[in-house]
Amino acid sequence: MSYTTEIQATARDLLSSDQVSCxxxxxxxxxxxxxxxxxxxxDDADRLVWxxxxxxxxxxxxxxxxxPNGYTSAPAETERVxxxxxxxxxxxxxxxxxxxxxxxxxxxxxxxACDGVFEGxxxxxxxGATLQHRCTECGERTPVTYDTLIGEPQAVDTLDSEHDLAHxxxxxxxxxxxxxxxxxDRCIRCYACRQACPMCSCPTCLYERDDSQWIGMGNGLNxxxxxxxxxxxxxxxxxxxxxxxERVCPVDIPIGLLNRKLAGEVEAAFGYRAGLEPIPxxxxxILSGKEG
Amino acid sequence: xxxxxxxxxxxxxxxxxxxxxxxxTARLQSAWNLxxxxxxxxxxxxxxxxxKAFDQGADGVLVLGCHIGECxxxxxxxxxxxxxxxxxxxxxxxxxxxxxxxxGWVSASEGxxxxxxxxxxxxxxxxxxxxxxxxxxxxxQAVRAILESEV
Numbered sequence: 001m002s003y004t005t006e007i008q009a010t011a012r013d014l015l016s017s018d019q020v021s022c023x024x025x026x027x028x029x030x031x032x033x034x035x036x037x038x039x040x041x042x043d044d045a046d047r048l049v050w051x052x053x054x055x056x057x058x059x060x061x062x063x064x065x066x067x068p069n070g071y072t073s074a075p076a077e078t079e080r081v082x083x084x085x086x087x088x089x090x091x092x093x094x095x096x097x098x099x100x101x102x103x104x105x106x107x108x109x110x111x112x113a114c115d116g117v118f119e120g121x122x123x124x125x126x127x128g129a130t131l132q133h134r135c136t137e138c139g140e141r142t143p144v145t146y147d148t149l150i151g152e153p154q155a156v157d158t159l160d161s162e163h164d165l166a167h168x169x170x171x172x173x174x175x176x177x178x179x180x181x182x183x184x185d186r187c188i189r190c191y192a193c194r195q196a197c198p199m200c201s202c203p204t205c206l207y208e209r210d211d212s213q214w215i216g217m218g219n220g221l222n223x224x225x226x227x228x229x230x231x232x233x234x235x236x237x238x239x240x241x242x243x244x245x246e247r248v249c250p251v252d253i254p255i256g257l258l259n260r261k262l263a264g265e266v267e268a269a270f271g272y273r274a275g276l277e278p279i280p281x282x283x284x285x286i287l288s289g290k291e292g
Numbered sequence: 293x294x295x296x297x298x299x300x301x302x303x304x305x306x307x308x309x310x311x312x313x314x315x316x317t318a319r320l321q322s323a324w325n326l327x328x329x330x331x332x333x334x335x336x337x338x339x340x341x342x343x344k345a346f347d348q349g350a351d352g353v354l355v356l357g358c359h360i361g362e363c364x365x366x367x368x369x370x371x372x373x374x375x376x377x378x379x380x381x382x383x384x385x386x387x388x389x390x391x392x393x394x395x396g397w398v399s400a401s402e403g404x405x406x407x408x409x410x411x412x413x414x415x416x417x418x419x420x421x422x423x424x425x426x427x428x429x430x431x432x433q434a435v436r437a438i439l440e441s442e443v
């Protein structure tokens with residue numbers, strides 16, 4: 001049985017037995033692109049697919065599904081959804097649970113043992129051969145948390161994830177500043193990176209407040225740099241490295257570099273990698289024991 | 293005129309701000325380059341404030357708080373202690389000289405320590421020279437490059 005038929009069967013089961021009200025998965029659109037799909041009835045479950053263009057991190061939709069009233073009230077306890085996740089996406093579930101954004105009981109996680117997704121997926125530019133950068137570095141092809149597992153758990157060889165950082169770190173501060181300024185200069189502040197991010201869940205983004213005296217929402221280079229660095233900082237110890245922000249960026253800013261850098265810093269300082277377990281990031285807690 | 297750095301100091305009102313007062317009443321010499329900003333706790337100093345200071349032309353930013361275990365709010369400085377190193381490496385990665393940002397602990401009774409930290413930090417920043425972090429609007433070079441390429 002292929003992954004697609006397994007996912008369809010699981011979704012049909014869950015929907016017909018009323019265990020969930022919605023299954024968030026992938027479908028192939030009319031123009032042949034794989035895109036997110038929201039399935040509400042068992043009859044529609046046939047639309048679901050699995051292929052190596054399933055790049056989107058669907059966990060970003062959980063907020064909308066489980067908190068229809070936003071953050072003014074407690075999550076709707078009755079709502080329950082199922083979601084198709086890859087190994088990387090499943091770590092986002094753990095982070096969201098640790099930060100009390102969602103209840104784990106309200107999510108039926110359909111984990112997929114994935115073989116990596118293709119470069120250009122979701123944009124209709126997939127060549128069907130080249131894996132995305134993050135997939136070549138991925139060490140966990142089996143989801144860390146799931147209720148239903150599709151496929152067999154598998155081990156993979158990993159590459160050194162520091163190699164693209166090393167070349168930047170070897171530069172002088174002035175060269176690095178020049179590199180990042182030329183990147184941030186292209187930013188149009190469309191906030192696509194923020195929208196695609198499952199961790200960016202503030203009801204009002206700090207960087208999109210027009211009443212702030214000290215954070216500009218303008219289009220100057222200063223403000224764009226503050227936005228990107230600040231966003232990277234807010235994701236330190238929380239980013240699970242799905243690189244969706246970088247994929248959706250219309251001007252190809254290598255945001256993933258910042259996130260990987262900080263993930264590395266947090267791992268070096270606290271021995272913590274985001275999302276492996278549903279515990280809060282040590283960056284958001286107080287010092288304990290020998291740390292003091 | 294010789295170059296003098298502009299330094300922004302975020303001083304916790306319960307310890308280092310009082311420590312600065314003590315340094316003053318004790319007639320200790322400390323560098324006038326420091327512009328102090330009184331904050332309720334070093335934990336109040338968010339990364340955006342620090343970036344704003346550099347954006348507005350600071351050559352160095354000094355964050356001073358209470359020693360660990362002496363925070364007026366029990367654990368505000370714990371957050372600073374975890375936050376600043378991460379911000380430090382982020383700003384270094386983005387092209388800031390790491391010496392321009394420093395975190396220190398000064399209690400209310402340590403006027404002498406306050407003066408020493410400020411003087412040391414000022415010397416280090418003076419040695420580095422003007423900070424190139426500040427950017428005003430769009431970069432003329434980048435704009436010029438685009439214009440030239442289109443002609």
